[in-house]
Amino acid sequence: xxxxxxxxxxxxxxxxxxxxxxxxxxxxxxxxxxxxxxxxxxxxxxxxxxxxxxxxxxxxxxxxxxxxxxxxxxxxxxxxxxxxxxxxxxxxxxxxxxxxxxxxxxxxxxxxxxxxxxxxxxxxxxxxxxxxxxxxxxxxxxxxxxxxxxxxxxxxxxxxxxxxxxxxxxxxxxxxxxxxxxxxxxxxxxxxxxxxxxxxxxxxxxxxxxxxxxxxxxxxxxxxxxxxxxxxxxxxxxxxxxxxxxx
Ligand SMILES: C[S@@+](CC[C@H](N)C(=O)[O-])C[C@H]1O[C@@H](n2cnc3c(N)ncnc32)[C@H](O)[C@@H]1O
Numbered sequence: 001x002x003x004x005x006x007x008x009x010x011x012x013x014x015x016x017x018x019x020x021x022x023x024x025x026x027x028x029x030x031x032x033x034x035x036x037x038x039x040x041x042x043x044x045x046x047x048x049x050x051x052x053x054x055x056x057x058x059x060x061x062x063x064x065x066x067x068x069x070x071x072x073x074x075x076x077x078x079x080x081x082x083x084x085x086x087x088x089x090x091x092x093x094x095x096x097x098x099x100x101x102x103x104x105x106x107x108x109x110x111x112x113x114x115x116x117x118x119x120x121x122x123x124x125x126x127x128x129x130x131x132x133x134x135x136x137x138x139x140x141x142x143x144x145x146x147x148x149x150x151x152x153x154x155x156x157x158x159x160x161x162x163x164x165x166x167x168x169x170x171x172x173x174x175x176x177x178x179x180x181x182x183x184x185x186x187x188x189x190x191x192x193x194x195x196x197x198x199x200x201x202x203x204x205x206x207x208x209x210x211x212x213x214x215x216x217x218x219x220x221x222x223x224x225x226x227x228x229x230x231x232x233x234x235x236x237x238x239x240x241x242x243x244x245x246x247x
Contacts, residue, residue, distance in 0.1 A: 038106035044113020048076030111140030
């Protein structure tokens with residue numbers, strides 16, 4: 001069982017692969033998509049859940065998603081067919097960094113995928129390249145809510161605190177027009193959904209050759225979360241516009 005198979009099972013009950021509930025996702029999309037006929041790009045779209053939700057509720061929207069996971073792309077394609085939005089969704093199976101488009105986008109999304117570009121600011125720089133005038137960026141990134149342990153840094157990267165994270169975004173020329181800080185409930189719900197789904201699958205498939213690996217992975221991830229980062233890791237989602245240049 002590879003990482004992609006583990007991830008697919010782990011996200012069975014939480015198709016948004018970030019610690020946000022359905023109402024938060026809905027609100028963030030509302031703030032990024034005020035017209036309903038926008039062109040939307042998701043860099044690191046996973047199984048495309050952000051785009052699928054945006055498309056399902058806005059019949060004049062067009063969307064493109066980029067991800068390196070073949071399994072996630074296949075899942076997105078199938079879900080688009082099931083939800084009847086496949087004619088307005090284009091999926092690119094490739095590195096997000098190398099993605100180019102002749103037409104710009106009104107909203108560029110990148111949630112939980114800044115590692116694809118090597119961090120927050122390089123992700124914003126890439127988003128800027130794809131943005132139409134007056135466009136918005138919806139970015140989701142981790143931050144340290146308290147001083148992290150070395151294990152947490154090794155696991156989740158060298159993040160900053162919330163205020164510093166937002167300061168860095170603002171200093172980079174962006175103005176936050178909406179934001180959401182994942183609640184304790186959203187953070188916990190996401191982890192329980194992931195490692196609970198994986199454990200459930202393992203218990204329900206005792207004869208499957210992957211059952212014992214899945215159970216071990218669920219147990220390891222759950223322990224790492226509880227012991228190493230539950231008390232220190234937070235997640236913020238921001239809807240951003242470009243700050244006007246002043247002479
Ligand atoms: C935590 S998931 C987030 C998925 C989605 N944004 C969401 O919130 O549901 C991170 C995604 O980034 C993708 N990814 C990682 N590195 C990438 C890269 N270099 N180029 C494109 N996608 C990448 C992974 O395959 C994965 O689907």
